[in-house]
Amino acid sequence: MEDMDPIINNTCVLMNSDGSVNVVTEKQLKLSSMEPGSVLLQLVLSEVCGTDVHLKHGRLDIVPYPIIPGHVAVGRVFATVGSIVDVEGSPVVQGDIVTYLDVIDTCNSCVTCLVDKQTTRCPLRRVLGITCNADSNSIRGLLGGWSSYVYLPPNTKIIRLPEMLPASVFMAGGCGLPTALHAVDRASIRLMDRVIVQGSGPVGLLAAILARLSGALQVIVVGAPAHRLKVVKEFGIDHTISIEEFPDPSKRLAQVQDLTSGHLGDVVIEATGRPEAVTEGMMLCRDGGTYVVVGQYTDNGEVALNPHQMINRKHLTIKGCWGSDFSHFYRGVQFLTKHATSLPWHLLVSQIFELKDADKAIAAVERLEVFKALVKPSQA
Amino acid sequence: MEDMDPIINNTCVLMNSDGSVNVVTEKQLKLSSMEPGSVLLQLVLSEVCGTDVHLKHGRLDIVPYPIIPGHVAVGRVFATVGSIVDVEGSPVVQGDIVTYLDVIDTCNSCVTCLVDKQTTRCPLRRVLGITCNADSNSIRGLLGGWSSYVYLPPNTKIIRLPEMLPASVFMAGGCGLPTALHAVDRASIRLMDRVIVQGSGPVGLLAAILARLSGALQVIVVGAPAHRLKVVKEFGIDHTISIEEFPDPSKRLAQVQDLTSGHLGDVVIEATGRPEAVTEGMMLCRDGGTYVVVGQYTDNGEVALNPHQMINRKHLTIKGCWGSDFSHFYRGVQFLTKHATSLPWHLLVSQIFELKDADKAIAAVERLEVFKALVKPSQA
Amino acid sequence: MEDMDPIINNTCVLMNSDGSVNVVTEKQLKLSSMEPGSVLLQLVLSEVCGTDVHLKHGRLDIVPYPIIPGHVAVGRVFATVGSIVDVEGSPVVQGDIVTYLDVIDTCNSCVTCLVDKQTTRCPLRRVLGITCNADSNSIRGLLGGWSSYVYLPPNTKIIRLPEMLPASVFMAGGCGLPTALHAVDRASIRLMDRVIVQGSGPVGLLAAILARLSGALQVIVVGAPAHRLKVVKEFGIDHTISIEEFPDPSKRLAQVQDLTSGHLGDVVIEATGRPEAVTEGMMLCRDGGTYVVVGQYTDNGEVALNPHQMINRKHLTIKGCWGSDFSHFYRGVQFLTKHATSLPWHLLVSQIFELKDADKAIAAVERLEVFKALVKPSQA
Amino acid sequence: MEDMDPIINNTCVLMNSDGSVNVVTEKQLKLSSMEPGSVLLQLVLSEVCGTDVHLKHGRLDIVPYPIIPGHVAVGRVFATVGSIVDVEGSPVVQGDIVTYLDVIDTCNSCVTCLVDKQTTRCPLRRVLGITCNADSNSIRGLLGGWSSYVYLPPNTKIIRLPEMLPASVFMAGGCGLPTALHAVDRASIRLMDRVIVQGSGPVGLLAAILARLSGALQVIVVGAPAHRLKVVKEFGIDHTISIEEFPDPSKRLAQVQDLTSGHLGDVVIEATGRPEAVTEGMMLCRDGGTYVVVGQYTDNGEVALNPHQMINRKHLTIKGCWGSDFSHFYRGVQFLTKHATSLPWHLLVSQIFELKDADKAIAAVERLEVFKALVKPSQA
Structure with a gap:
């Protein structure tokens, strides 16, 4: 930062409240507005995930459009103000080459x-690329990954990618991990639990x-669809049940009964985003089992629930799961580093789009053509 | 049991699958059919609870009518076959003078x-007075409390009432405790949690x-109703909110917000039996709070649930709660003994019916006139 | 703080590494060195607890003498720099009139x-009055309660005392709560657990x-001693066992067996600071019980442990407990407010010393004459 | 069992309170003394584990010598009285071909x-081969595995070995699993925990x-010794630290610090049977970590413990672990079945002894020559 007032030329993608997506190209921005303790990254890779599709359709009511989408990303440190350290x-x-927890502003000072x-659930918590209003005219507003530069405000938690962890493998885990x-x-x-996962997107x-x-x-x-289930199997998962092949939930229940010798799931994890999956998931749990609902990140409506049959009588434990904190992010990096070569991560990241093709990337994800689309600036 | 073939004259109440209730009077039954390890009690007190009203309306699909209702009771040991010991x-x-765990036949041998x-949730488990088919022509069929004699099969867990615990105080706790x-x-x-309880019946x-x-x-x-909330306050509960006074759930939520300075419940416990209470209860929980659903013991239909708003985003932990085991029963007796004189238990047990008036007792409970009706044989 | 450079006259107590304690009187200090976000309090009440006695004897190896002792205290806000808010x-x-979490500098940025x-266990965490080196020549060094003024660095967590909570009742809870x-x-x-507490000091x-x-x-x-056990009983505790009356641990075990009908403690909590209490406490736990070790805050040596008899075979769960965080402090204030008038708190705080008599206060606590000595400046 | 009074010729090994071991050969015993619900097995394989060495030296004070050692075993059903079912x-x-939970008589009727x-910890619980006094003159006394026939009393929990699980693989897991x-x-x-295990015997x-x-x-x-650590590595364990190479515990701590980047163990599991390992294990735990003590099954004396340094200040959670129940046994069979071919189980079971050579087998285990010695009757 010894330069007098250096300028960057930034290109980014803006998503608006009407679902429109436009690319702002080659905007000249001055570095001098960076805050003490902040970091500016040149984007290496960001991603398009299912949440971005939901954001386009306005299914999360806490989004301050316009935003620069792209929550989890990898970047190259371009500028820092003051001395920056990682968690170690x-x-x-x-x-x-670093990544960062996309959550900022958690206050650590309130009752929550x-x-x-x-x-x-801290009321001040914001997520880069989701709940940060983006001002594409200012470096301080580059608060999302679909951008040639990303601004990390002071106290953003940063992790340097270990040498053994290529950026593309990290992004295969991405925000889903x-x-x-x-x-x-x-x-x-617990060891020897039978686990059912609903949903075959990245989180599932x-x-x-x-x-x-x-x-x-x-x-x-x-x-579903079949090509995703094929990938699921290539990751060593024991069984898949296709909702295309078995569109009737009672048939899927029968399949699970067969595969588990009638025992059902000790643990069921919902990762679909579809409300009707929630009652189906309760059915797939054994009595006294645990059901984690993580896929309902956006609002897709209601489902009819019989609390006698599904909660009380089954003696279930049901756990909602909102967001993630630094520990999940940190351990996720440990996990990917440990398993970087032993699992076929490339199957998740087959398609990379330039920023200007963000719309195509969203469409590919919405059509479930790809597990996850990556985005990168043309020069990266 | 030194007598050669003694005979008892038993009077009991039968509940049938059509909801009819009839009294079988002065049936002569021979003691000789008692099994080794079994106990025959003369009833001292049994009760009518909300579940009995539901059973009359056929709202539990696992009841093998006809039954002799009355799950929890106090009796005087009349006959035993073999040597019987309590849990100590x-x-x-x-x-x-004893009481007993109304649950029998839990196998302790299956995967569950x-x-x-x-x-x-053991598939072999049965509950006296609820899921035991009753044969009023046999001593072995006296498997419910609304009867002058009650038969406790081998291995029924028995507790002698401590001297300091009058039968009427024990029955105030009854099956609800x-x-x-x-x-x-x-x-x-946890200490200093804010707790909301939905429902002002015995369990609530x-x-x-x-x-x-x-x-x-x-x-x-x-x-509700008001006379129950009055009793709630006399037990030292901090606040009551009347659903008669505030029929609109959003007004009740506002009341809870006021009373908790906006924090809502760290813990919410549902004890209503009404499906729509379940989504309301989720609203009354703070983010990351715990919600226990215990009141949906019978099937009263469905409720519309938005899993994004109510489970995922609130990061709730929701726990169904089915039945109880010996530990709850044993600790319940400890609890009542400890607090026998320090709490106004008489407020719960104001009305006692004879067996022949079982129908009136059920009606009184259904009309919520009483917290709980007790039943006893005329001679007791 | 509109004044130009106001001066305070501060009197404080310094404790040195050789155990000596000296009073620094009427030191003139300038307010201008306060940091943005800091608060200066006029002391209302602080306390002398068992830890202070240990600190005098050098039994904690992480203390950067000299210090101004006195961790928990109540003060009146005298000056602030910038706008200060409480946790709400x-x-x-x-x-x-406020109190404050005596723990500062917890980083919220490290792996711990x-x-x-x-x-x-954050390595950066410091405790006012214990692990803060005190410079009595600077306002910024007034980092302990035995002082007419106490300096709260930026981000110190502050709670205003509720109107219903007198300072003396708050200090009865003090650091022990x-x-x-x-x-x-x-x-x-859990409800109906039998609980044994070892130690009858404030924490016990x-x-x-x-x-x-x-x-x-x-x-x-x-x-022990007898006058403390008398107070214990006045707080409604069911039973006390005097180690003066029963100096032999096996006799104390026999007492506990008698009082618990042979069951022993479901939970045992150690609050003595004496190593030999730890193995005794394991003996007082039932098989599969829980043992919390909280009293070994300072180093008082070793005890001989048979891990077969005491840990493995008893299937115990043993939990160390270090310090406390804001949640304990906050809920402690809630607790005292709720029970401010229903418990005889005055029995704990019978003696108040002036700063200049700090040595006498320490001695009184060391001789167990008082539950806890309070200290206050002469003018307060 | 249609025969009139069939006779078996049984050979078994008796261990006496003085540590002597003698073989009782070709004893003629009548089947007619079997109880209803009991099963008689022809032994296929049993084992010698470290506990048997301890039993020979009288290090467990609850053993009713003489016993027939051998707790976990595989047998072929030879006779049954009544209809016998497994847990499914x-x-x-x-x-x-079956195995069985070696624990019998757990009462399921007491407070424990x-x-x-x-x-x-049920007071009535007995373990075949350890706490069952053995009468080698009666079928009912064949309560241990080092015998050509093993008697399973009524209610012994039996599991049929799955076809995919050879007896020798099952015995590789044996009692240790x-x-x-x-x-x-x-x-x-938890995923991504660092785990340290103390001890490289079967349990470790x-x-x-x-x-x-x-x-x-x-x-x-x-x-230790080296040949065991070699096997440990062949099972895919990341690191071993030799106590022969590093006899000084502080050097082993330094090794663990190096290997964990200074973090130490999130979880440490003790499986050594040596008291001094317990304080070392606490040192190997990170602050706030979990320490499980499972290896102190027999009494090997005391260790000096500093509770301030090791429990309180480290904020540890320490858990004793006594015995196992049916769930561990059942899931152990599931585990071995799942991993029967993917792990090199044969490395654990290289040596098989005949019953008459039991003394040699014990000696081989005591000298740590083998991971575990198997025993089988000559005809099996």
């Missing part, structure tokens, strides 16, 4: 944070992988 | 009991009392 | 805080009170 | 079983394997 206390310097200890890890933590899987697949590596006796994924 | 190993002998450790204790155990109340009132005595900062009961 | 977001202004979530509350949280007391007494109010079936305190 | 309800018939829910599984359950390992090795398959970031085994 090591300095973060220009040129480092300090007494209830529910930091993912901390979410899946949080869900699996909430599930408290990752939750299934984590359940398998937690020592489950068997893991069953209920999902 | 002390002998149980003729003349002892031994591996899943969900004994209240182990249920409420199970619910409060599931809730894991008892859960509120237990929450208060668990060190809650404040306990709020949402219920 | 309400402004804290001059004249407010964020991943292990053990904030009471958050510690006791943390210990009782760790113990996870407060843990016993909290256990009783958590719904324990019975609470037994093992301690 | 399937009939067990002559010729079936029903209220404290600590069934492994349910113990290790219980310990790992108590440890509540199996706990390490289970920790690895529970998703640990890394697993470190501290043990």
Whole structure:
């Protein structure tokens, strides 16, 4: 930062409240507005996930449009103001390849944070790429990943990517991994549990992988379409049940009964985003089992629930799971580093789009053509 | 049992699948059919609870009518076959005033009991007075409390009432206490938690009392009618909210917000039996709070649930609670003994009916005239 | 703070590494060195607790002498720099009577805080009056309660005392209450548990009170001397066992067996500071019980442990308990406010010393003459 | 059992209170003394484990010598009285290859079983081969595995070996697996935990394997001798630390610090049987970590413990672990079946002894020559 007032040329994608998406190109922005303790990254890779599709359709009521989408990303440190350290206390310097917790502003000073200890529900908490209003005319407004530069405000938690963890493998985990890890933590899987995962998107697949590596006796994924279930199997998951092949939920229940010798799931994890999956998931749980609902991140309406049959009489424990905190993110990086070469991560990240094609990337994800689309600036 | 073939004259109440209730009077039954390890009691007191009203209306689909209703009761030991001991190993002998766990036949040999450790969901488990088909022509069929004699099959868990615990105080707790204790155990109340209880019937009132005595900062009961809420207050509960006064759930939510300075319930316990209470209860929980659903013991239909708003985003932990086991029953007796004189138990048991008036007793409970009706044989 | 450079005359007590204690009187200090976000209090009341006696004898190896002792205190806001809010977001202004979490500098940025979530073990954490080196020549060094003014650095967590909570009642809880509350949280007391507390100092007494109010079936305190046990009984604790009357641990065990009908403690809480109490406490636990060790805050040596007899075969769960966090402090204030008039708090705070008599106050606590000595400046 | 009074010729090994071991050969015993619900097995394989060495030296004070050692075993059903079913309800018939929970007589009727829910501490519980006095003159006394026939009293929990699980693989898990599984359950390992296991005997090795398959970031085994550590590595464990190479505990601590980047163990599991390992294990735990003590099954004396340094200040959670219950045994069979071919089980069971050579087998285990010695009758 020894330069006098350096300027960057930034290109980014804006998503508006009407669902429109436009690209702002080659905007000249001055570095001098960076705050003490902040970091500016050149984007290496960001992603398009199912949440971005929901955001386009306005299904989350806490989004201050316009935003620059893209929550989890990898970048190269371009500029810092003041000395920056990672969570281990090591300095973060220009040129480092890093990722960051996309959650900022958690206050650690309110009753929710300090007494209830529910930091993912802190009222001040914001998520880059989702609940940060983006001002594309200012460096301080580059608060999302679909951008050639990303601004990390002071106190953003930064992790340098370990050498053994390529950016593309990290992005295969992407935003889904901390979410899946949080869900699996909430599930408290025990050795030899039977685990059912509803949904075969990134969160579902990752939750299934984590359940398998937690020592489950068997893991069953209920999902679609076929090409996703094929990938699920290539990650070593024991069984898949296709909702295309078995559109009737009672048939899927019968399949699960067969596969589990009538025992059903000790643990069921919902990762679909569809309300009707919730009551189906309760059916797939054994009596006294645990059901984690993580996929209902956006509002997709209601489902009819019989609380006698589904909650009381089954003696279920049902756990909602909102967001993730730094521990999930940190352990997610540990996980990917440990398993970087032993799992076929490339199957998740087959398609990379330039920023200007963000709309196509969203469409590909919405059509479930790809597990996840990556985005990167043309020059990266 | 030194007599050669003694005979008893038994009077009992039968409830049939069409909801009809009839009294079988002065039936002569031979003691000789008692099994080794069994106990015959002369009834001292049994009760009519909300479940009995539901059973009359056929709202539980696992009841093998006809039954002799009356699950929890107090009796005087009339006959035993073999030597009987209580859980501490002390002998149980003729003349002892005892109560008993109304649950029998839990197998302790199946995967549900031994591996899943969900004994209240053991498929062989039966509940006296609810899921035991009753043959009023045989001593072995006297498997319910609304009867001058009650038959306790081998291995029924028996507790002698401590001297300091009058039968009427025990029955004030009755079947509701182990249920409420199970619910409060599931809730894991911490010192200074704010606790909301939905429902002011016996389970709701008892859960509120237990929450208060668990060190809650404040306990709020949402219920009706007014005379029940009056009793709730006389048990030292901090606040009541009348659903008659505030028929609109959003007004009740506002009341709870006011009373808790906007914090809502750290713990909410549902004890209403009404499906629509379940979504309301989720609203009354703070983010990251715990919701225990214990009142949906019978099937009263569905409720529309928005899983995004109510489960995922609130990060709730929701726990169903089915039945109770011996630990709840045993600790319930400890609880009542400890608090026998310090709480106004008489407010719960103001009305006692003879067996022949069982129909009137059910009606009184259905009209919510009384907290709980007791039944006893005319000679008791 | 509109004044130009106001000066205060401060008197404080310094404790040195050789155990000497000296009073620094009427030092003139300038307010201008206060940091943005800091608060200066005029002391109302502070305390002398058992830890201060240990500090005098050098039994904690992490103390950067000299220090101004006195961790928990009540003060009147004298000056603030910038706008200060409490945890509910309400402004804290001059004249407010407040207390504060004596723990500062917890970083919320390291692996211990964020991943292990053990904030009471954060390496940067410091405790006012214990692990803060005190410079009595600077306002910024007034980091302990035995002082006419106390400096609260930026981000110190402040709570305004509720109107219903007199300072003397708050100080009766003092530093012992958050510690006791943390210990009782760790113990996870269930309704009808039998609880044994070892130690009848402030932490022991407060843990016993909290256990009783958590719904324990019975609470037994093992301690001395007689006048403390008398106070214990006046707080409604069921039983006391005098270690003066029963100096032989096996006799104390026999007493506990008698009082619990042979069951022993479901939960045992150690609050003595004596190593040999730890193995005795394991003996007082039932098989499969929970033992919380909270009293070993300073180093008093070793004890011989047979891990087969005491840990493995008894299948115990043993929990160390270090310090406390804001939640314990906050809930402690809620607790005292709720019970301000219903418990005889005055029995704990009978003696108040001036700052200049700090040595006498320490001696009185060391001789166990008083439960806790309070200190206050002469003018307060 | 249609024969009139069939006779078997049994050979078994008796262990006496003086540590002597003698073989009783070709004893003629009548089948007619079998009880209803009992099963007689022809032994296929039993084992010699470290506990048997301890029993020979009288290190467990609850053993009613003489006993027939051998707790866990595989047998072929030779005779049954009445209809016998396994835990799934399937009939067990002559010729079936089965194993069984070596724990009998757990009462499920006492306060320990029903209220404290600590069934492994039930006072009536007995373990075949350890706490069953053996009468070698009666079929009913064949209560241990080192025998050509083994008698399973009524209610012994039986599991038929799945076809995919050879007896030798099952015995590789043997008695150590349910113990290790219980310990790992108590440890509540989370994905990406660092786990240290003390001890490289069967329980230590199996706990390490289970920790690895529970998703640990890394697993470190501290043990000896070299040939055992070699096997540990062949099971995929990340690191071993040799106590022969590093006889000084502080050097082993330094090794663990190095291997864990200074973080130490989130979880440490003790499986050594040596008291001094317990304080070392506490040192190997990170602050706020979990320490499970499972190896102190027999009494090997005391260790000096500093409770301030090791328990309180480290804020540890320490869990004793006694015995195992049916769930551990059942899930152990599931585990071995799932991993029967993917792990090199043969490395654990290289040596098989005939009954007459039991003394040699014990000696081989005591010298740590083998991981575990198997025993089988000459004809099996």
